[in-house]
Amino acid sequence: MFSSERLKGIDVFVCVSEFGSFTAAAEQLNLTASAVSKSIARLEKRLGVRLFQRTTRRLSLTDAGVAFHRTCTGVLADLEEAELSLQAENTEPRGRVRIDLPGAYGRVQVMPILLQWMQDHPLLIPHLSFSDGFIDPLKEGVDIVVRIGGAQAWPETVGHRLLARERHTFCASPSYLARHGIPLSESDLEHHPCIAYGWVDGSISPWSFAGEQGATLRRQITPRLVVGNGDALMMAALAGLGIAQLPSWLIKQQLQEGKLVEVLPQLATEGMSINLAWIKSRQALPKVRLLLEALIAGLTSLDGSSR
Numbered sequence: 001m002f003s004s005e006r007l008k009g010i011d012v013f014v015c016v017s018e019f020g021s022f023t024a025a026a027e028q029l030n031l032t033a034s035a036v037s038k039s040i041a042r043l044e045k046r047l048g049v050r051l052f053q054r055t056t057r058r059l060s061l062t063d064a065g066v067a068f069h070r071t072c073t074g075v076l077a078d079l080e081e082a083e084l085s086l087q088a089e090n091t092e093p094r095g096r097v098r099i100d101l102p103g104a105y106g107r108v109q110v111m112p113i114l115l116q117w118m119q120d121h122p123l124l125i126p127h128l129s130f131s132d133g134f135i136d137p138l139k140e141g142v143d144i145v146v147r148i149g150g151a152q153a154w155p156e157t158v159g160h161r162l163l164a165r166e167r168h169t170f171c172a173s174p175s176y177l178a179r180h181g182i183p184l185s186e187s188d189l190e191h192h193p194c195i196a197y198g199w200v201d202g203s204i205s206p207w208s209f210a211g212e213q214g215a216t217l218r219r220q221i222t223p224r225l226v227v228g229n230g231d232a233l234m235m236a237a238l239a240g241l242g243i244a245q246l247p248s249w250l251i252k253q254q255l256q257e258g259k260l261v262e263v264l265p266q267l268a269t270e271g272m273s274i275n276l277a278w279i280k281s282r283q284a285l286p287k288v289r290l291l292l293e294a295l296i297a298g299l300t301s302l303d304g305s306s307r
Helices: 008-017 022-029 035-045 065-085 103-120 173-180 185-192 230-238 247-256 287-298
Strands: 053-055 060-062 096-102 122-128 144-148 160-170 192-199 209-211 214-220 225-227 245-249 261-263 269-277
Touching: 008 035, 008 065, 022 035, 060 065, 060 214, 065 096, 096 103, 096 287, 103 122, 103 144, 103 230, 103 247, 103 287, 144 287, 160 225, 160 247, 160 287, 173 261, 192 230, 209 269, 225 230, 230 245, 230 247, 269 287
Parallel strands: 096 122, 096 144, 192 225, 192 245
Antiparallel strands: 053 060, 144 269, 160 245, 160 261, 160 269, 209 214
């Protein structure tokens, strides 16, 4: 049976966590610092763990405190959302929503959709973060996640949808092609400096080439430059340092403006999948449901990627 004891002290704990001191939290809650300190002590005693590391100069969360804070903020957000949804008759998205995006793709493709959508929904408060590694939305407390690549085994608690697939395009700057000529075949690339994507462990991502009957061939190249960031790799191509293979969504504007030129179009390949994921238990909330609909509509209709 649910006990109301479990709710006691949660709001005080979250406030102390976010303001970093008993005194600042007390001011926000219209309590005394002593009352705040006693509330935290009672909560720690009930839970049987220490939530804060206390020194004379600072107050910080323990590992247990970090995990508990993540859970508590989710609970309080759900309660707030329930109240707001009732007030808005479950139609208007409002309140805080957490969204995690891939770095370059989030900036180039997702942010314009979100910024436009916010114009029409002023009560929504998005909390955006950018990362490229796989995350479990439920464990991280993230409502909506966009990810590129990998058919991750999402847990049962997470809904997901394939939005599109990248198209990997060979490109170079006009100045580079004027100096070195235009490659006409895969073998021609051996005579051109190439810019490759590299990982933090020192490995280099192979290039992909369209083969016969729709097959995709992957081959290692000998690069002139290795870059571990898509934006930076594009900058190197724009600077005329060589030929790069980049996703079409990243270089669409540069191709349209003539700052980059596609080469070897017959060897372009379908790239990684672009996926949308969300916490199933929060899908019915207006802020999550309507934002999911907006992202699906916007990201599946973009040029330069295929379903």
